[in-house]
Amino acid sequence: MAVEVSVLRVFTSPEGEFGNPLGVVDAAAVDPADRQRLATELGYSETIFIDIPEPGATTARAHIFTPATELPFAGHPTVGAAWWLRDRGTPVRTLSVPAGLVQVEYTEDGLTAVSARAEWAPEFAIYELDSVAEVRDADPSDYPGDTGHYVWAWTSAADGALRSRVFAPHVGIVEDEATGAAAVRMTDYLSRDLHITQGKGSEIHTWWDPQGWVKIAGRVTRDSDTVVE
Structure with missing residues (x-):
């Protein structure tokens, strides 16, 4: 059966460059038993399957x-999904994922934001x-194992600006271009708002809440719509 896949880039620069590719699929088009196979075939760091809401629904x-x-x-999948739903005319206030209910915001300056509990994000070393040069030159093969690895350096500690890379071979991702869950963990770890430049130049904005919530936001663009047999 043919399946339509929207390919987005999430956490782009203001100029629309960089960003992490994301596959977005209408969940009704793929049997649950076939979703892992399709995600593996597509090969993106993540693919998200969305139950399309009825018009007027808020989640x-x-x-x-x-x-x-x-x-x-x-x-990055929840930010991308929130953007995609708004782009198709069905914006929502929340996304329900297995971890819990993710709050959604659309800002006037073109950012799409989600808020999540810090403990929902996986642990990262x-x-x-x-x-920054050491971050840029880090070799993913030096970071194997059964956990994700977050390497980083300040570009301006006073401004909360840092440069990072993420390696997650344990979930099939040699290097992730832009990782929202890692940004959630890092924001909670440092207990402050951050402006993160990850990978080749993707940009993630975060806001820390001492009650355990972290808001992450970024820009999204659509690369293509494709059909997979």
Whole structure:
């Protein structure tokens, strides 16, 4: 059966460059037993399957898959899904994922934001390096194992600006271009708002709430719509 896949880039720069590719699929088009196979075939760091809400509904249910496993929560798929729903004319206030209910906001300056509990994000091994150059030159093969790895350095500690890369081979992702869940963990770890530049130049904005919530926001663009047999 042919399945239509919208391909987005989430957490782009203001100029629409970079960003993490995301596959978005109408959940009704794919049997639950076939979702992992399709996500593996597509090969994006995540693919999200959305139950399309009825007109006027304020929430939508979604399931997120990496090439290797299903995730209870992830940042760039929920931001991308919220943007995609608004783009098709069915904006929502919340997304229901296995981890819980994700709050959604659409800002006047073109950002799409979601708020999640810090504990919903998986644990990452965090490595503060001495310079941005060290982050840029980090070799993913030096970070194997059964957890994600977050390498980072300040570009301006006073402004909460940092540069990072994320390696997650345990879920089938050698390197993730822009990782919202890791941004949630990092924001909670540092207990402050952040402006994160990850990978080749993707941009993630975060806001820390001492009650355990983290808001993550970014820009989204649509690359293509494709059909997979």
